[in-house]
Amino acid sequence: METIRFAIEDGIATLTLNYPERKNALSIPMRGEIGEAIRQVRADESVRALILTGAGTDFCSGGDISSMQVEIDAPQGRRRLQQAHGWLEDLIQLDVPVIAAVNGAAYGAGFSLALTADIILATPRARFGLPFLRMGLIPDCGVFYTLPRMIGLQRAKALMFSMRELNAEAAQDLGIVMEIVSEESLAGRAQALARAFTEASPVAVGLTKQALNASLNQDLHTMLAMEADGQGIAFSTGYRREAVDRFMAKQPLRYRWPD
Template sequence: MDNPKTKNALSPEMIRDLGDRLEALMGDWNCRAIVLTGANGAFCSGGDVSRMQRDRQVLDTRVYIGGAHRIIRAVVNGAKPVIAAVEGAAFGAGMSLVAGCDFVVASQRSKFCAAFAKVGLAPDLGLYWTLPQRVGLGRAKRLIMLAPTLQAAEAETIGLVDEVAADGEALARALVVAEQFAAAAPLSIAVTKAVYADGVLTLDDAFRAERDHHPMLVRSADHLGAIDAFREKRLPEFNGK
């Protein structure tokens, strides 16, 4: 994300382009992992306030939100792991992007705030669902309703952030993490993301997911190759087949 004048705020054009790019990468099997970051020392300051009009119509807002939903659907439902590399501010919709990612690396100077309530709004980009997945329902309510600003260390403590890196090193560390995900079994990752996106609320949900996906994975070339690698005492290589 690169919009230096607004600290990478999500303009309509950026929402469109980011949605297009994520969807394209999710469909490109030469891509095994995705790193999402912001340029110019910031992650994303939220929605582009400078583009917000006082006379916005309800249907216009619904169209805008629908475009933004493409991004989160790709991040959460897509088959590829998405790693966030956070420097600076991740506020409002920026924090929503973070919460939807599979792994989050943040620099020590990064800050997080679900800032919607500060301007009389409620969360967007799926934060009602993604934030409790990371921090639990009670913490999610507090972060949404009171909108405190979290430093990186606290964000890591409560689970919003997975790893804290030195200032200026979040992207480099995220790329290392992305290589680890890229070396893992693509079909297993895709299935795991799909199961959690669909929802696992009960034990029967988990059993159903196993019945739906395990038979396919057992027959995959990746699984059969991993068995051979185990017997030959070498590391497996996964190709997503």
């Protein structure tokens, strides 16, 4: 890994974009290494949460503009993005929770990458924007799927057409950012949330995330069936049996959300 740092420790995977001299722009090599890291997360059953963050003072400034100087025809442009779509879909569909820790710029594809997370933490320095139209491009990296589901269709259109930059507070008001924390606290808060999931039932967490991801595309009957099937699986786990025993014995339950 040359453009990212990636590690798995105590059930927590951490993927750090590591191209700080270019504000962690998504170069072609970086996209390939992110894909490899996501494959490792999917293959490792010990992983209970994934943290996405950026080295230095920024999360990700978007696509690497220097790589766009060469002439690209329509089929080449399509294939270029399709290479990232495989791991983007895998990232969105991960059974484990994904936590994005955003400081500084999260522009373009960097904003799109943050939106793949289940929880977005931001510092007061965080800035979000989708300036694709300025370059004659359309928003990409899954944002047509993620953003309307998060903030609604009209607001998603407004952000894409206006290319408006959002500070951390504005992003929180729209429901994009869950918490605003200081720069000094960002890594620690992301770790605290990730550690909480190491004490949760991986089966129940995975089933919950799958149902939520499906919910906006399915009818009531389908979601009720998914709920019944998932709860049947959850009831059969050793984690559920242990939790009931702890409850009956008036012992503290393992999974707690950190304050």
